[in-house]
Amino acid sequence: MDVKAEPDRSRDVSQPLDKLGPDETLKANSDYLRGTIKQSLADEITSAVAASDAKLMKFFGIYQQDDRDIRDERRRQKLEAAFSFMARVRLPGGVCSPGQWLKLDDLARNYGGDTLRLTTRQTFQFHRVMKHNLRSLLQGLRDVLLDTKAACGDDTRGVMCTVNPDLSKLHAEVYALAKRASDHAVHRTGAYKEIWYGAEREETDGPEEPFYGRTYMPRKFKIGFAIPPSNDIDVYGQDLGFIAIARRGKLKGFNVAIGGGLGRTDQSPKTYPRLASVIGYIDADKLFPTIDAVMSVQRDYGDRLDRLHARFKYTIDEKGLDWIKAETERRLGFALKPAEPYTFTSNGDPLGWVKGEDGREHCILFIQNGRIINTPDFPMMDGLRAIAQVHKGMFRVTPNQNLIIADIASEDRPAIEALMKQYGLDQFETRSGLRLNSMACVALPTCGLAMAESERYLPDLVTRIEAILNTHGLKDDPITIRMTGCPNGCARPYIAEIGLTGRAPGKYNLYLGGGFHGERLNKMYLENVGEPAILEALDKTLGHYARERKPGEHFGDFAIRAGYVAEVKEGRFFND
Numbered sequence: 001m002d003v004k005a006e007p008d009r010s011r012d013v014s015q016p017l018d019k020l021g022p023d024e025t026l027k028a029n030s031d032y033l034r035g036t037i038k039q040s041l042a043d044e045i046t047s048a049v050a051a052s053d054a055k056l057m058k059f060f061g062i063y064q065q066d067d068r069d070i071r072d073e074r075r076r077q078k079l080e081a082a083f084s085f086m087a088r089v090r091l092p093g094g095v096c097s098p099g100q101w102l103k104l105d106d107l108a109r110n111y112g113g114d115t116l117r118l119t120t121r122q123t124f125q126f127h128r129v130m131k132h133n134l135r136s137l138l139q140g141l142r143d144v145l146l147d148t149k150a151a152c153g154d155d156t157r158g159v160m161c162t163v164n165p166d167l168s169k170l171h172a173e174v175y176a177l178a179k180r181a182s183d184h185a186v187h188r189t190g191a192y193k194e195i196w197y198g199a200e201r202e203e204t205d206g207p208e209e210p211f212y213g214r215t216y217m218p219r220k221f222k223i224g225f226a227i228p229p230s231n232d233i234d235v236y237g238q239d240l241g242f243i244a245i246a247r248r249g250k251l252k253g254f255n256v257a258i259g260g261g262l263g264r265t266d267q268s269p270k271t272y273p274r275l276a277s278v279i280g281y282i283d284a285d286k287l288f289p290t291i292d293a294v295m296s297v298q299r300d301y302g303d304r305l306d307r308l309h310a311r312f313k314y315t316i317d318e319k320g321l322d323w324i325k326a327e328t329e330r331r332l333g334f335a336l337k338p339a340e341p342y343t344f345t346s347n348g349d350p351l352g353w354v355k356g357e358d359g360r361e362h363c364i365l366f367i368q369n370g371r372i373i374n375t376p377d378f379p380m381m382d383g384l385r386a387i388a389q390v391h392k393g394m395f396r397v398t399p400n401q402n403l404i405i406a407d408i409a410s411e412d413r414p415a416i417e418a419l420m421k422q423y424g425l426d427q428f429e430t431r432s433g434l435r436l437n438s439m440a441c442v443a444l445p446t447c448g449l450a451m452a453e454s455e456r457y458l459p460d461l462v463t464r465i466e467a468i469l470n471t472h473g474l475k476d477d478p479i480t481i482r483m484t485g486c487p488n489g490c491a492r493p494y495i496a497e498i499g500l501t502g503r504a505p506g507k508y509n510l511y512l513g514g515g516f517h518g519e520r521l522n523k524m525y526l527e528n529v530g531e532p533a534i535l536e537a538l539d540k541t542l543g544h545y546a547r548e549r550k551p552g553e554h555f556g557d558f559a560i561r562a563g564y565v566a567e568v569k570e571g572r573f574f575n576d
C-alpha cells in the first residue's frame with residue numbers, strides 16, 4: 001500500500017502507549033505480531049497458548065477455542081479446558097481449484113476433526129486443530145498456495161466477491177481485482193513465515209509494515225465486491241464495499257459504499273448494526289488508491305481506546321459521513337463522481353444449474369450452514385472429494401455458505417451430475433425455499449462468544465417452520481432466515497427477512513422486515529423468546545402474508561406494510 005500517511009496518530013511511535021487501549025499496547029509491543037508465539041507453541045505443559053499470543057495469532061487467522069460442551073465437566077474434574085484451535089483460510093472471492101480442495105479435505109481429515117466449514121465470507125475454517133498440529137496444517141496449505149494471513153485480527157479480512165456464475169467475463173474481471181485487493185491489503189510482517197514455516201528472520205529495507213505500522217487497524221476491516229443484480233455478499237454489510245458498474249458486459253468502475261457493519265454487543269446500546277452508505281463512483285483504475293485512502297482514514301481516526309466503538313461505522317457516525325468523504329477525497333487528490341445507477345434483486349444464491357454466457361455450466365449446491373462432514377446417511381465430504389477428483393473447473397464458496405462446482409464443460413456435466421446423485425448432493429431440487437435461504441453461524445460448541453445454539457439448531461427449527469409454510473402454501477417461496485448464537489451477527493441476521501440472534505440457551509430475539517436483497521435492516525419483533533413463541537409468531541405473520549401479499553411482494557416488505565415492525569429508515573438501528 002502506498003498512501004503517504006497523514007500525521008498518523010495510530011502509528012506515531014512517540015505517542016505514549018499508556019494512552020492507548022490494552023490491545024493497542026499489545027500490538028505495538030509485539031514486534032510486528034511475533035509476540036511470544038514460538039514459545040507458546042513449544043510449551044508442552046499446556047494445550048493452550050499465552051493469552052497475549054492468542055490475541056496475536058488472530059492476525060494469522062487462528063483462534064484459540066475450547067470445547068464448550070465439556071467445559072463444565074472438565075472444570076469439575078479440575079482439568080484444563082479442552083483447548084483446540086480454529087484456523088481460517090484466506091480465500092478471496094471464495095475461489096479454489098480441485099487440487100486445493102483435495103488438500104483442504106486431506107488436512108481436515110488429518111488435523112481438523114474430519115470436517116470443513118464454509119463461512120459467510122466465502123472461505124474454509126478448520127476446527128479442533130491441536131496446537132502441535134498448527135504448523136503442519138499451515139504448511140500443508142502453503143503447499144497449495146494458500147495461507148491464513150489476516151483471516152482474523154485488526155486488519156483487512158477475507159475480501160469477498162459475488163460468485164455470479166452466469167456473467168462469466170465480468171466475474172473473472174471483478175474476481176481478479178478482489179484477489180489483488182486481498183494481496184494488496186494483507187499485512188507484510190515476516191512473522192508469519194518465521195512462526196509457521198520456520199523461516200529465518202530477514203532484514204527489511206524499509207519499515208516492516210509500511211501501511212499498518214506497529215498498531216495495525218483499530219479493529220477488523222472488511223472489503224467486498226458486489227456484481228449487480230446479485231448482492232450475495234451483502235455489500236452494505238462491508239466496511240468498504242464496491243458495487244461493480246458494467247457497460248455491455250465489461251467492467252467500467254465501482255460505486256463506493258462505506259461504513260457497513262453488523263455486529264452489536266449484548267446490553268451495549270452504543271453498539272449497533274449499520275448499513276454502508278454509497279458515497280460516489282470511481283473508475284476501475286482508481287480502485288487501489290481508493291482502498292488505500294479509505295483504509296488510511298479509518299487507520300488514523302478509528303477509536304483506539306474502546307474496541308466496542310472502533311469499527312469504521314462508528315468513526316463515520318462520529319465524524320460525519322461528509323467529513324469522512326471529504327477526507328478520503330483529500331487523500332485521493334480527486335473528488336468521487338456521483339454514484340451510478342444499479343439494481344440488486346437478491347442476496348441469496350440461485351441454487352442448481354446455471355449456464356454462463358461462455359456456455360460453461362455451473363452447479364450451486366446447497367450446503368446446510370456450510371458444514372461439510374460425513375454422516376452415516378449423507379457422506380457429503382466423500383462426495384465432494386469424489387467430485388474434486390474428476391472436476392476440471394474450479395470451486396467457488398458462496399457468501400451464503402453454499403458451494404459452486406464452477407466451469408464445467410457440457411460434456412463433463414453427466415459425470416459430475418452422477419456423482420451428485422450418488423452422494424445425495426442434489427438437495428437443492430427438493431428443499432424448501434426457506435431452507436435454501438437459511439444461514440446459521442457456527443456458535444456452540446466452538447465459538448467462545450455463543451450465548452445459544454445456532455448451526456446445531458437452525459436445521460430443526462426450519463423443519464418446524466416448514467410445517468407452517470406447508471399449511472400456508474409457502475413451501476417454495478424464497479424467504480431468508482438467518483440465525484446467530486449471539487448478537488455479533490456473523491450470519492448477517494440483521495439483514496434477513498427473519499432474523500434470530502441468541503440471548504441465552506434456547507432464547508432468541510426475533511427480527512422481521514429485512515430487505516430481500518440486503519437493502520434494509522430488520523427490526524426486533526420479539527425479545528428473548530423460546531421456540532414456542534417463535535413458531536407462534538411466524539405462523540401468524542406468514543399466514544397473514546400468504547393471504548394478503550401483493551404480487552411479487554417479499555415477506556420482509558410485507559412485515560413492514562402490515563405493521564408488524566417499523567421500517568428501519570436510516571440504515572442503522574440504535575436500540576430495540
Ligand code: SRM
Pocket residue numbers: 063065086088118119120121122123125151157158222234237260261262263264265311370440441442443446447448449488489490491492
Ligand atoms: Fe464473526 C467473532 C465466526 C462472519 C461479526 N466470528 C467471531 C468468532 C471468531 C468468535 C470470537 O471472536 O471468538 C467466531 C468463530 C466461531 C467459530 O467457532 O468458528 C466467528 N464470523 C464467524 C463465521 C465463521 C460465521 C459462519 O458461520 O460462517 C464467519 C467467518 C467469516 C470469514 O470467513 O471471515 C463470520 N462475523 C462474520 C460477519 C459476516 C460478514 O462479515 O459478512 C460478521 C458481521 C459483519 C461485521 O463484521 O460487522 C461478523 N464476528 C463478528 C463480530 C462482531 C464484530 C463487531 O463489529 O461487533 C465478532 C466479535 C468481535 O469481533 O469482537 C465476531
Ligand code: SF4
Pocket residue numbers: 441442443444447448449450451454484485486487488489490491
Ligand atoms: Fe459466535 Fe456470535 Fe459469531 Fe455466532 S454470531 S459465530 S455465536 S460470535
